Amino acid sequence: GMGEVYRARDSRLQRDVAVKVLPRALAQDQDRLRRFEREARAAGQLNHPNIMAVHDIGSTEPNGGGLPYIVCELLEGVTLRNKLAAGPIPPRKAIQYATQVARGLAAAHAKGIAHRDLKPENLMILAGDHVKILDFGLAKLLRPDADAGGTDDDTGPVARSLTMTGEILGTPSYMSPEQVRDQPSDHRTDIFALGAILYEMLTGRRAFDGPSHADRMTAILQSEPAPLPTETEDAAPGIGSIIAHCVEKSPTDRFDSAGDLAFALSLVIGRSAARPSSATTAADAGHTHVSALTVPRDLPNRRVTLREGAVHGARFTPDGKAVCYGAAWEGHRVELYWTYPGNPESRALGGPRTDLLSIAHTGEMAVSVRRLSRGGFFYTGMLARMPIGGGAPREILDGVWEADFHPDGRRLAIAREEGGMARIEFPAGTVLYQTPGAVSSIRFSRDGSRIAFLDHVARGNDAGCATVVDMDGNVRRLSAVYSSTRGVAWSPDGREVVFAASNEGSRAIFAVDPEGVTRMVLGIPSNITLKDISRQGDTLLVIENERMRTHFIGPTEGDARDLTWLDWTLVRGITADGSRILFDETGLGGGTLGSVYIRGTDGSPAIRLGDGSAFSLSPDGAWALASVGLARSTLELVPCGAGEPRTIPTGDLDIDHVSWFPDGRTLCCLASEPGRARRLYKIDLARGKREPFSEEGITYYDSLVSPDGRFALAHNPDRRLTIYPVDGSASRPLEGAIEYERPVGWSAKGDAIYVFSRGELPVKMWRIDLATGARMLFREISPLDATGVEGIATARMTPDGRALAYCYYQRMSRMYTVEGLF
Structure with a gap:
């Protein structure tokens, strides 16, 4: 036997x-x-x-x-x-x-x-x-x-x-x-x-x-x-x-x-x-309860898009028959299109790097010009207005994430970042809601009295909950927090907020009423992103085939290899000798809580270290920092070999990123206290004592400590890389850096910083001299197949610059109209 x-x-x-x-x-x-x-x-x-x-x-x-x-x-x-x-x-x-x-x-x-x-x-x-x-x-x-x-x-x-x-x-x-x-x-x-x-x-x-x-x-x-x-x-x-x-x-x-x-x-x-109850609220025991579900079969539907690439913003036209959308096809930049479901061809409406945000009942479009990915499922660009039939856009406001027309067809609500806080404004400049996390998918109710949106618990991921805010700034969370949320719309009768979300398995469509009673509307064995619901009750949705891939580039050409493990392999660290990478899996393969892994860059099998999402590797490569749970309020020290994990006391901090000081005994934590914007903290591993050493309003979700441990690099409230002395003295912007550039690492001597920009292909990696601000092209990177790719997400490099691990988000979208859900 x-x-x-x-x-x-x-x-x-x-x-x-x-x-x-x-x-x-x-x-x-x-x-x-x-x-x-x-x-x-x-x-x-x-x-x-x-x-x-x-x-x-x-x-x-x-x-x-x-x-x-x-x-x-x-x-x-x-x-x-x-x-x-x-x-x-x-x-x-x-x-x-x-x-x-x-x-x-x-x-x-x-x-x-x-x-x-x-x-x-x-x-x-x-x-x-x-x-x-x-x-x-x-x-x-x-x-x-x-x-x-x-x-x-x-x-x-x-x-x-x-x-x-x-x-x-x-x-x-x-x-x-x-x-x-x-x-x-x-x-x-x-x-x-x-x-x-x-x-x-x-x-x-x-x-x-x-x-x-x-x-x-x-x-x-x-x-x-x-x-x-x-x-x-x-x-x-x-x-x-x-x-x-x-x-x-x-x-x-x-x-x-x-x-x-x-x-x-x-x-x-x-x-x-x-089944035991026909109506339960999202607040019950902190879980989402779903009413009895029958998955609709053979629903009348039409495929809207047939090309390969990624669909971005999409809405029905005011008559509910045609569809306008932004898409990046076959590796090109996002562009505006118009189509009638059933017609295999779409007509281009505008130039490249233009995406759709909203359509008014008058037929005017709110668009985002010079649209670029900023990471973590978020994009920015110049808000502009243009006729639905095409024409030159009239630019209004830069740095806008999203916008939606009020039912009057004239005014716009916007979402953007200011001072390190994500804000919903209506009209522009009047804040209805703000959070150190993030917001997405803002949508006016049919009567214009409320705005529904997805409230995300942290930057850099799409975990969130369906939420509404009224015109007086009163906020009501309708659903529990889901591990993935994409897209919001209102039901045709305006009584429910409809959204796409999942905790386990693929994203499905849910509807929730003002009392928090949630029901599942549609579930299929694929990830759904909700785009729009017409007044006639038709639903516009996108089926996403999406992955996060990780590649490694070694000292020689033969060292390049694909290190993607499951479906969402996001690199978080690399050992000093380039022999191993730390990554997490927070997609379907990672399970409800996510999974943290260590893997050899020789392509050997990955080793699962535990639950959670990872932050960084210790200087000696022996320990990983991770957080378990969507709230990111608990910090775990996880051994990469033999040993027992232990919890690092962080009090009431909401953690966005953690990196190590060179001594291996101190942490640099990018986090926020309740009701405040994020800042940098120095945390002693042994005692858990924390000391803030930066201004509030740090805008991005990563930070790196210099080789001598005297400085930390992070994004200031103006979204520019800034050098913060750990002793709390005056910070100084990194000369030569561009807004939103992401850091890859410090040079071994601490005299230069390597950076790249999201949302561009091929990706140019630059070396910025700290003394002069001079920029020197260090490396160019591009995936072999750029279809559905908009740039790289993160990169981690060894101190000598000879080995690099990077990851990129790739998605292939198919858009459909579906009848009969409402």
């Missing part, structure tokens, strides 16, 4: 591990042994919270002639098989288990690795109902070869795959039809098995059962599982159809991916959570 498992101590990293010593038959077949090593290494690349980590492989003899073994993380819990011995599992818990398994499978499938022997014995339930998938890659390898020629078959013949050294290896009840028929299989085999496992969790009986293996395989090929009990369907509406979709006989009829399955399961959890 699987051999014996031992508890062992890794003396090098001071941790307990599990060592699985595999059967002697495996060691005696060199072809199978080589395949075992290859696949075990592949399994070792899987670093996901729901997959058992593989640390090492080896042999009990130094020359490799002994028994092969595999070193895994030590898990303490019970298998799902043991749980099932007590009977069916409550629906909500069973679906939560299945959702975790689906997420783990999605991560493995993304790496080209399928399990092919998923069963309750291979699922471990840990404390807190955390699920781990065991033995990835082993099931296939433990089967004898398909033929004497050693062909590396995907499945292996059934008769031989059922037994090994006299024991059952693959339980027939969870095999897919293609496995039973000895046909090639892929990741959809795992989806079939998970559907069968979920059925068994809910009912306490196997989906495909019988007194013998042959009977069970016949049931897999010819029968369907018995219907779920009525009480199960009532507790989790729609779960039966999801299981049926998983266990379709043909792989093409199943879910396309485990990610799609995870999303569908998350919707069922949302439905079942809402």
Whole structure:
């Protein structure tokens, strides 16, 4: 069978591990042994919270002639098989288990690795109902070869795959039809098995059962599982159809991916959570409660855009029939377009770098000229007005993030930054709301009495909540905080604020009323960004395929490589020798709380350090700074190797960024106190004592300390890089720097600073001499495929300037009009 498992101590990293010593038959077949090593290494690349980590492989003899073994993380819990011995599992818990398994499978499938022997014995339930998938890659390898020629078959013949050294290896009840028929299989085999496992969790009986293996395989090929009990369907509406979709006989009829399955399961959890009450408020227990959901199927829709690239601002024209939008197609700058849904061609309305902000009922457009990305999903430009049919824009005000026409068609509300605070103004200059975080998607209500917007908890990410402010500045938060929010509109009757958001899975469309009662309007297995809702009830939305990619450039040309791990790989630090990078995953792959990783720049597998979002690496590369939770009020010191994490006391600070002083014992923290703008603090690691040393109003969300520890570099209230002495003496602007330029790092001697500007391609990286302000071009960077890319997001460089890691946001948009949602 699987051999014996031992508890062992890794003396090098001071941790307990599990060592699985595999059967002697495996060691005696060199072809199978080589395949075992290859696949075990592949399994070792899987670093996901729901997959058992593989640390090492080896042999009990130094020359490799002994028994092969595999070193895994030590898990303490019970298998799902043991749980099932007590009977069916409550629906909500069973679906939560299945959702975790689906997420783990999605991560493995993304790496080209399928399990092919998923069963309750291979699922471990840990404390807190955390699920781990065991033995990835082993099931296939433990089967004898398909033929004497050693062909590396995907499945292996059934008769031989059922037994090994006299024991059952693959339980027939969870095999897919293609496995039973000895046909090639892929990741959809795992989806079939998970559907069968979920059925068994809910009912306490196997989906495909019988007194013998042959009977069970016949049931897999010819029968369907018995219907779920009525009480199960009532507790989790729609779960039966999801299981049926998983266990379709043909792989093409199943879910396309485990990610799609995870999303569908998350919707069922949302439905079942809402069933006891028809109306709950966002304030209840700090969670969003969603009313009963039925995902609309076959809604009338039309695709509006067919080109490759990113859609920006978009609105219906006043008659609700045509669409105006800004888009950056095929790697070009954003430009204005007009189209009629159903027409494959769009007509250009203006020059490059012009985006749409709003359309008045009179047909006049508010546009942003010289629009540029400033990072963290925010853009700035010159606010201007122009006719909807095209023509020269009339410029009004620079530095505006967003704008929206009042229903009177004449006045504009704007969002912009002043003094380090994000502000909503109406009219321009009159502040209705301000925050050290950020605001987006400002939209007047149908009667003009309120403005709905997304209130973001921090700069640099799109976590936020749906909020309204009236004309007297009274603010009301309507929804809970979601980990991703994009786009706001009002329902046709003006009674609900509609927004796109997610906490787990893909962004869906929600609607919330003035009392905070939230309902889901539309959920699909893709990220949605809401653009507009017409008075007639049509919805304009964009389906986003988006990723954050990270690349590394070493001292030589051959050192360049793609280090993207999951879907949102954002580099946060690089070791002094350029051998490792610190990054976080805050997209779908990172989970609800996000995940912090360390990875070798040689392309070796990433190591997950823990939950949260990362800030920076310690000077010696031994520690990472991270924050767990959307509020960013807790700072964690996380070891990059052996050791225990610890919490750094920060009091009531709301943290935007943290970097290290060279001594490794002091932190430079960019943060804000309640009700105040952000500033720089010096924090002692040992005592937690903090001392502010800059003015309030620091505008951007990064800061870097000089090599001698005497200065910190940050953006002043005018958005220009400024050098702040740590002793609190007078600051001085960095001569030669341009507004909004981002720092990459200090030179090793501290006599120069490297910078770049967001929103341009190719990206020019400059060296600015501190003494003279002279700028010298240091490097040019451009992704191989610039479609959907607007520049790089962040970059981190070694002190000697020889190694660099940078990341860039890439998105591909498809815009649709959808009828029938309202």
